[in-house]
Amino acid sequence: MANEIKIGDYIVIQKHNYKKLHKFNKSDSTINLGKDTINLEGLAGCPYFSVFKLIPKSNKKKREFTVELAEEAVKLTDEIDIKVSGNDNRNILDDGRSQKLSAADIETLKTDSNKASDIVETLISNSNTFHNKTEFSQDKYLRKKEKKYFEYFQVLKPNLRIISEIMYKLEPNKIQNLRIDTLSQIITMVNIHCEGNHLLYDSGSNGLVAAALLSAIGENTTGKLVHMHPGNMSQKQALLAMNFPEEQLARCVSVNVYSALRQFYQGCDTNNSAPQEEKTEGTEETSMKRKHEETSEECPSKKSKQDNENEPSENDNTNVPDPPRENKKPKWHFDNIAASEILQNKMDSLVIACKEDPQNIFNELVSFVKPGRPFVIYYNVAEPLQQLYMQLKMQSNVAALKLTCNWMRNYQVLPDRTHPEVTMNASSGFLLSGYVLK
Amino acid sequence: MSFRNYKDKIEEGDTAILYLSNNLYAIDVRPEMKNKKGEIVENVYQTPFGALKVRTLIGANYGSRVELSKGWGHVIQPTPELWSLTLPHRTQIIYTPDISMILLQLDLVPGSIVIEAGTGSGSLTHALIRRVRPHGHVYTFDFHEHRSKVAQEEFQEHGIADFVTAKHRDVLADGFGEELNGKADAVFLDLPSPWIGVPHVLNAIKNQGGRFCSFSPCIEQVQRTCLALQDHGFQEISTMEVLQTEIKITRRTIPVRDLSFLKQKSSVSPVEEKPSSDTNYVVGTWPQSTPGHTGYLTVATLPPPYARSKPKKTTKVENDEKSTENGDKMAVDE
Numbered sequence: 001m002a003n004e005i006k007i008g009d010y011i012v013i014q015k016h017n018y019k020k021l022h023k024f025n026k027s028d029s030t031i032n033l034g035k036d037t038i039n040l041e042g043l044a045g046c047p048y049f050s051v052f053k054l055i056p057k058s059n060k061k062k063r064e065f066t067v068e069l070a071e072e073a074v075k076l077t078d079e080i081d082i083k084v085s086g087n088d089n090r091n092i093l094d095d096g097r098s099q100k101l102s103a104a105d106i107e108t109l110k111t112d113s114n115k116a117s118d119i120v121e122t123l124i125s126n127s128n129t130f131h132n133k134t135e136f137s138q139d140k141y142l143r144k145k146e147k148k149y150f151e152y153f154q155v156l157k158p159n160l161r162i163i164s165e166i167m168y169k170l171e172p173n174k175i176q177n178l179r180i181d182t183l184s185q186i187i188t189m190v191n192i193h194c195e196g197n198h199l200l201y202d203s204g205s206n207g208l209v210a211a212a213l214l215s216a217i218g219e220n221t222t223g224k225l226v227h228m229h230p231g232n233m234s235q236k237q238a239l240l241a242m243n244f245p246e247e248q249l250a251r252c253v254s255v256n257v258y259s260a261l262r263q264f265y266q267g268c269d270t271n272n273s274a275p276q277e278e279k280t281e282g283t284e285e286t287s288m289k290r291k292h293e294e295t296s297e298e299c300p301s302k303k304s305k306q307d308n309e310n311e312p313s314e315n316d317n318t319n320v321p322d323p324p325r326e327n328k329k330p331k332w333h334f335d336n337i338a339a340s341e342i343l344q345n346k347m348d349s350l351v352i353a354c355k356e357d358p359q360n361i362f363n364e365l366v367s368f369v370k371p372g373r374p375f376v377i378y379y380n381v382a383e384p385l386q387q388l389y390m391q392l393k394m395q396s397n398v399a400a401l402k403l404t405c406n407w408m409r410n411y412q413v414l415p416d417r418t419h420p421e422v423t424m425n426a427s428s429g430f431l432l433s434g435y436v437l438k
Numbered sequence: 439m440s441f442r443n444y445k446d447k448i449e450e451g452d453t454a455i456l457y458l459s460n461n462l463y464a465i466d467v468r469p470e471m472k473n474k475k476g477e478i479v480e481n482v483y484q485t486p487f488g489a490l491k492v493r494t495l496i497g498a499n500y501g502s503r504v505e506l507s508k509g510w511g512h513v514i515q516p517t518p519e520l521w522s523l524t525l526p527h528r529t530q531i532i533y534t535p536d537i538s539m540i541l542l543q544l545d546l547v548p549g550s551i552v553i554e555a556g557t558g559s560g561s562l563t564h565a566l567i568r569r570v571r572p573h574g575h576v577y578t579f580d581f582h583e584h585r586s587k588v589a590q591e592e593f594q595e596h597g598i599a600d601f602v603t604a605k606h607r608d609v610l611a612d613g614f615g616e617e618l619n620g621k622a623d624a625v626f627l628d629l630p631s632p633w634i635g636v637p638h639v640l641n642a643i644k645n646q647g648g649r650f651c652s653f654s655p656c657i658e659q660v661q662r663t664c665l666a667l668q669d670h671g672f673q674e675i676s677t678m679e680v681l682q683t684e685i686k687i688t689r690r691t692i693p694v695r696d697l698s699f700l701k702q703k704s705s706v707s708p709v710e711e712k713p714s715s716d717t718n719y720v721v722g723t724w725p726q727s728t729p730g731h732t733g734y735l736t737v738a739t740l741p742p743p744y745a746r747s748k749p750k751k752t753t754k755v756e757n758d759e760k761s762t763e764n765g766d767k768m769a770v771d772e
């Protein structure tokens with residue numbers, strides 16, 4: 001069943017409100033959550049959404065855990081019965097002495113107790129002030145403690161929403177601060193759906209934009225994505241984390257932008273002489289080497305399928321696997337040809353999410369887009385897009401040109417305590433969008 | 439028929455979007471139309487730049503230029519986004535910034551089964567259909583019979599009726615219908631009392647779980663909806679607001695005032711106390727007035743039955759003044 005946790009899947013571990021992406025590559029793989037090391041033996045075969053309880057290994061100090069399937073996550077607020085509360089905080093004086101237990105006492109309590117609720121209950125009963133606190137502050141206290149001592153986690157299936165949330169929270173600069181609302185608009189603004197040929201240039205979203213587009217193109221459909229990137233390897237983390245079936249993933253053709261355009265404009269060299277290059281030691285020679293090989297390769301009359309290769313890497317500094325010497329051509333060779341064929345038929349949309357100045361990239365790639373079709377460019381600050389806006393306005397070869405920016409705010413919704421979250425994610429970049437004219 | 443597949447040329451029966459100096463118009467491409475007296479006459483579309491004989495659009499390429507007596511425009515194939523900006527309003531509608539977020543928050547992909555109520559003007563419905571087709575389906579309900587019928591006709595004309603079922607039904611009173619029990623991956627509600635619909639959502643969502651989203655303009659609606667979701671075992675309940683601002687780009691020439699010369703005694707006297715030169719910037723101006731609120735999006739996951747938390751204690755916390763009530767209030771634990 002597709003709903004079971006399988007070895008090889010990317011999975012999401014959610015502990016309290018914290019989510020983490022994990023490649024579940026073997027049955028006893030371990031994951032680090034904060035200071036805790038958790039052995040995931042026992043997950044395989046359980047359905048997604050299952051809840052697991054953390055079981056401390058013998059020595060609690062080491063913070064190593066195994067897991068056990070649980071009925072449900074027990075909440076502190078459900079386990080702890082609070083008898084009395086105050087009406088307001090007029091009598092509460094926070095002098096740091098309200099807790100009778102010493103720090104050392106608390107440490108021993110933590111190692112000796114088996115249940116979070118025991119710890120918290122002891123803390124409460126040794127507090128001078130807790131029972132004078134208002135019900136709301138008691139609730140808040142329990143929620144805070146719950147976060148600290150939560151002993152359960154749930155396993156979720158990754159999808160675009162969750163991956164985008166995790167990546168934005170973890171390292172927003174690794175994805176150019178591309179927030180979920182802005183990401184959602186990239187997909188709609190260029191009308192991505194099950195059909196058509198879509199062109200993406202992405203130089204810094206860890207595969208997030210490609211994942212977004214491919215997920216909207218869908219499983220068992222006809223849509224194709226040409227995913228251009230500047231490095232030797234595309235950034236694929238998010239793309240892989242989506243657990244796309246092979247058929248779907250195969251319709252995302254990832255190519256180095258130089259090779260793909262060279263292939264498109266110059267075709268491939270029919271010069272049959274075997275690649276001459278000696279093994280260069282230099283690390284950054286690869287792209288030069290690539291160029292050399294490419295031009296000295298013959299054009300295959302038939303596109304042969306040769307898809308297995310190792311691309312789990314998430315950064316573009318990895319070396320291109322050395323092409324086997326003989327007739328076997330590397331995968332990228334065929335990908336370039338496939339991309340160039342798709343480009344010949346012209347594209348139905350263009351998405352650019354880059355670190356470089358978008359102007360040249362747009363000017364080159366827009367020529368592949370059919371008249372009347374949409375484009376969108378993401379950039380994390382406005383100025384480069386403003387420049388491009390001025391240029392496009394002068395050329396007047398696009399319609400409905402718009403520079404937009406988004407604002408998003410989350411809310412705490414609790415009875416009588418509803419208000420916007422106290423911090424908001426204020427940075428999410430800018431979108432320049434429009435339609436290509438004839 | 440121009441909402442279904444990508445097209446290169448305009449055909450009779452298409453809806454074409456005319457782009458004319460920053461304005462968009464949806465044109466029904468029919469060479470002739472009925473006038474007020476019921477006579478068949480030539481279909482002429484009046485634009486601020488002069489009249490357009492709609493007949494002349496047939497066979498033209500999408501993306502191409504259209505000549506008008508006082509200027510020109512361009513024709514574009516409609517997308518759900520362009521449609522949201524040009525459709526005839528029968529109700530308030532949801533626009534692209536919220537729509538985009540709704541699609542993503544509902545985890546919709548081609549193949550998903552999604553339920554929507556109410557249909558309203560079909561602005562969101564068009565985007566839902568585009569996202570879930572070809573293997574998925576949209577079930578959309580409205581208790582306003584005429585709206586439901588007009589929407590159904592529109593889907594037919596747009597060539598997307600295969601992917602949508604529009605029904606006339608009061609979903610709060612009668613649910614989504616037995617035939618949809620356990621069928622939906624996601625449910626979306628845009629109606630005044632979404633919390634009343636939550637128990638029906640429970641029935642409609644697949645056994646393996648699914649997503650819920652409601653769009654409500656008022657925070658009181660949100661509070662009630664969140665309570666209902668919590669009481670019914672939903673998780674990851676979250677409320678958010680999304681706003682989009684369009685930034686106006688202009689080139690601005692601004693004066694430069696030089697003050698540095700004052701350090702030295704000037705040979706030229708008297709010195710003119712005015713800006714000495716100009717400089718240029720491309721600037722982005724935030725609009726004087728921009729959407730400040732559309733609605734709150736409340737989203738949640740309904741996990742499969744085995745993972746649903748069983749209600750332990752009622753979530754109501756009342757802010758009571760009288761301490762005598764405290765005892766009662768705290769006794770709600772089972």
Ligand SMILES: C[S@@+](CC[C@H](N)C(=O)[O-])C[C@H]1O[C@@H](n2cnc3c(N)ncnc32)[C@H](O)[C@@H]1O
Pocket residue numbers: 529530531532555556557558559560561562563579580581582585607608609610611628629630
């Ligand atoms: C604001 S409109 C929806 C607009 C729609 N989301 C759009 O983007 O075009 C709300 C619709 O909900 C319908 N409605 C309200 N209560 C309903 C109910 N109980 N059952 C079905 N439809 C309902 C109304 O008739 C109205 O057409």
